[in-house]
Amino acid sequence: MTDQRILSIIIPVLNWDLKLLLNVLIKELEDNELEQSVEIIIADDCSDDEYRLNNRELVKERAYIAYYELEQRIGRAAIRNDLLDRVNTECILFLDADVLPDDPSFLRTYLEFVRQDVAVVCGGISYTTRILTEKKYDFYFYKGKQTEWKPARERRKVPWRYLFTANVLIKRAVLLTVDFNEEFSGYGYEDIEWGIRLDNIVDILHIDNTCSHLGLVGKKESFKRMRQSIENFNRLRKLHPEVFEQAKISRIINLLHWNPAWLLNVLDYLLQRVFLLSRLQSINLLCYQLDKALLLACALKKEEKEF
Numbered sequence: 001m002t003d004q005r006i007l008s009i010i011i012p013v014l015n016w017d018l019k020l021l022l023n024v025l026i027k028e029l030e031d032n033e034l035e036q037s038v039e040i041i042i043a044d045d046c047s048d049d050e051y052r053l054n055n056r057e058l059v060k061e062r063a064y065i066a067y068y069e070l071e072q073r074i075g076r077a078a079i080r081n082d083l084l085d086r087v088n089t090e091c092i093l094f095l096d097a098d099v100l101p102d103d104p105s106f107l108r109t110y111l112e113f114v115r116q117d118v119a120v121v122c123g124g125i126s127y128t129t130r131i132l133t134e135k136k137y138d139f140y141f142y143k144g145k146q147t148e149w150k151p152a153r154e155r156r157k158v159p160w161r162y163l164f165t166a167n168v169l170i171k172r173a174v175l176l177t178v179d180f181n182e183e184f185s186g187y188g189y190e191d192i193e194w195g196i197r198l199d200n201i202v203d204i205l206h207i208d209n210t211c212s213h214l215g216l217v218g219k220k221e222s223f224k225r226m227r228q229s230i231e232n233f234n235r236l237r238k239l240h241p242e243v244f245e246q247a248k249i250s251r252i253i254n255l256l257h258w259n260p261a262w263l264l265n266v267l268d269y270l271l272q273r274v275f276l277l278s279r280l281q282s283i284n285l286l287c288y289q290l291d292k293a294l295l296l297a298c299a300l301k302k303e304e305k306e307f
Contacts, residue, residue: 005064006091007038007107007114010083012076013097014045016215018055020100020131026062028107038107040065043083046073077180077190080165084175092175096166098215102128109209110169119202121169122162123209125149130216137216142281143288144213152206159204160243163195167211174202181239189232196240219284223275226288230295237296249293256297264298 009025011018022040029035042059044052044067052069059067066086074082080094091114093107103109106123113121125148127141148164155162178197180190198204217225237244244250256264268291275287 004036005039005089007093007111008087008089008091009038009040009093009095009107010080010087011040011042011095011097012045012079012083013042013047013051013055014073015047015051016097017051018042018058018097020214021095021097022058022065024101025107028101028104029064032108034107034111035062035064037111038064039088041083041086042067043079044069045075045079046070075182078182080180081182084172084179087172090172091169092172093169094165094167095211096213096215098213099125099166099211100129100214102126102210102212106209106211109207113169113205113207117171118169118205119171119174120163120198120204121209122155122159122164122204122206123167123169123211124152124155124162124206125164125166126210126212128210129212129214131214132216136218136220139219139281139284140216140222143222143285144216146285148213149210152208155206159206160192160195160199162206163191163198163204165191165194166213167209174198177201183235189229189236193236193239196243220276223272223288223291226292227295230292230299233292233296234299249289249296252290252293253297253300256294257300259297261298261301264294264301268294268298 011021025040029038042055042065044055046069047055056067059065068086070079070082084092093110101107110121110123125144127145127149130141148162150162178194178201180194195204237250271287271291271294275284275291278284278287
């Protein structure tokens with residue numbers, strides 16, 4: 001890849017077919033003769049064989065696309081740091097594998113900010129395009145629309161909160177100062193923690209240049225992931241207590257954790273049952289959020305007991 005390039009698009013992938021995303025990126029690059037300005041670097045985090053075989057075929061014979069596979073899975077934070085070591089430009093666009101740009105001038109919009117030398121630009125997440133339409137995905141779709149799909153004017157109010165690594169442009173020099181915390185090895189919140197540290201040193205610009213999140217998961221799996229993320233959420237709380245205390249969820253946690261453990265366990269069971277049985281998405285989301293707060297309260301009680 002030549003030193004004429006000014007933007008690197010880096011994409012970590014795990015068990016996802018890259019065809020839709022790459023087709024859109026390749027079309028915009030080649031239709032507008034941008035191949036000499038942009039490189040794409042893809043890292044596979046030990047996907048199943050069928051995905052690796054398919055994705056290998058997609059990237060053949062294009063000099064501006066580099067693709068490599070890891071022999072063992074290293075996780076969401078570590079793979080992004082690994083990708084950074086292979087970048088050949090001063091600006092980087094993070095994209096998740098399961099997104100799809102909403103606008104045909106998606107890359108050209110970001111290239112304008114590259115030329116303006118802006119430190120961090122976040123385009124945002126949407127759910128404009130949906131490819132997984134079965135009913136089991138309805139809750140995740142609803143949750144994403146309620147909690148992630150926000151216009152730039154709203155995201156600017158709390159810049160770090162909506163800094164999604166699924167779609168963000170950043171200067172390489174900034175990343176050398178603030179990389180991803182690899183203590184966040186499980187599911188969730190590595191991007192939030194990274195955003196908090198970034199917000200302390202640079203201005204985060206939010207714009208409306210969204211990508212649709214295609215990678216919906218089923219209702220049960222969504223709830224399971226939330227429960228798996230509690231360890232990372234608690235790690236976030238301990239690393240940035242001043243930020244955590246400002247969040248709405250902290251007030252609920254503080255109220256819940258004074259209750260006896262047996263009562264919290266009963267409430268946890270009831271919230272799970274209501275979540276799994278309810279067909280009203282608003283009730284599902286309420287149970288989801290309350291159970292997250294309850295599990296964090298349990299983690300806090302455990303820490304206090306050990307102390």
